[in-house]
Amino acid sequence: xxxxxxxxxxxxxxxxxxxxxxxxxxxxxxxxxxxxxxxxxxxxxxxxxxxxxxxxxxxxxxxxxxxxxxxxxxxxxxxxxxxxxxxxxxxxxxxxxxxxxxxxxxxxx
Amino acid sequence: xxxxxxxxxxxxxxxxxxxxxxxxxxxxxxxxxxxxxxxxxxxxxxxxxxxxxxxxxxxxxxxxxxxxxxxxxxxxxxxxxxxxxxxxxxxxxxxxxxxxxxxxxxxxxxxxxxxxxxxxxxxxxxxxxxxxxxxxxxxxxxxxxxxxxxxxxxxxxxxxxxxxxxxxx
Numbered sequence: 001x002x003x004x005x006x007x008x009x010x011x012x013x014x015x016x017x018x019x020x021x022x023x024x025x026x027x028x029x030x031x032x033x034x035x036x037x038x039x040x041x042x043x044x045x046x047x048x049x050x051x052x053x054x055x056x057x058x059x060x061x062x063x064x065x066x067x068x069x070x071x072x073x074x075x076x077x078x079x080x081x082x083x084x085x086x087x088x089x090x091x092x093x094x095x096x097x098x099x100x101x102x103x104x105x106x107x108x109x
Numbered sequence: 110x111x112x113x114x115x116x117x118x119x120x121x122x123x124x125x126x127x128x129x130x131x132x133x134x135x136x137x138x139x140x141x142x143x144x145x146x147x148x149x150x151x152x153x154x155x156x157x158x159x160x161x162x163x164x165x166x167x168x169x170x171x172x173x174x175x176x177x178x179x180x181x182x183x184x185x186x187x188x189x190x191x192x193x194x195x196x197x198x199x200x201x202x203x204x205x206x207x208x209x210x211x212x213x214x215x216x217x218x219x220x221x222x223x224x225x226x227x228x229x230x231x232x233x234x235x236x237x238x239x240x241x242x243x244x245x246x247x248x249x250x251x252x253x254x255x256x257x258x259x260x261x262x263x264x265x266x267x268x269x270x271x272x273x274x275x276x277x278x
Binding site: 085 | 122125126127128131132133187188190191194195197198199203205207208209223226227228230231234236237238239249251
């Protein structure tokens with residue numbers, strides 16, 4: 001029973017990871033790609049790690065996967081944030097159809 | 110006080126990562142347990158400088174209660190966020206209208222702002238680019254609906270702000 005639920009969670013997680021990768025290819029610029037990359041992949045990883053915890057039960061491996069989930073939840077958005085800021089500092093332009101860039105307007109140098 | 114809380118934090122992390130107690134055999138692996146205590150004491154002696162200045166906040170029950178309330182809110186917004194991004198990815202014409210907007214937050218503490226920025230990154234179509242010292246944040250939005258500060262703040266920040274103020278400030 002637990003194994004079936006675990007495998008269903010794996011399936012959902014892999015589906016979200018797949019759409020994240022698809023977004024990485026389809027979206028036009030760095031910032032939009034980061035959006036797909038962080039959100040879908042973090043969510044997919046959470047589902048996969050919960051699936052692992054259900055699959056193996058409440059023992060050493062399951063608890064470790066839940067701890068990893070918390071670490072990923074903290075580090076993954078921080079990394080995306082750092083990449084976005086770095087890209088903007090290096091003058092990577094937004095997509096030409098972007099409507100507004102208040103960060104560029106407020107920049108002082 | 111700070112040293113004791115740092116000791117407990119490191120020891121709980123150690124315990125979760127090694128998990129010395131086996132439920133099936135009902136055996137505690139005391140070697141790992143005692144090694145964890147020694148390592149946590151060394152860590153609490155060495156790394157006190159980088160630990161939080163307000164250790165009483167970590168163990169206050171009210172804050173822990175609001176943090177537990179925060180989990181379903183965050184999970185639900187992550188779910189809607191992901192369905193939203195998936196919709197934009199698989200739609201043939203890609204209905205996106207990206208831009209960077211400025212929002213204002215009333216949260217004072219640094220850790221609260223970090224949590225807010227991370228939550229914003231994980232939720233619908235928004236990605237934090239930069240935080241200023243005066244509480245302004247620059248957000249990359251995949252589909253810009255409001256361009257002025259008040260409207261954007263209302264749409265992006267207000268879902269999390271009341272809970273995060275209760276947890277961190």
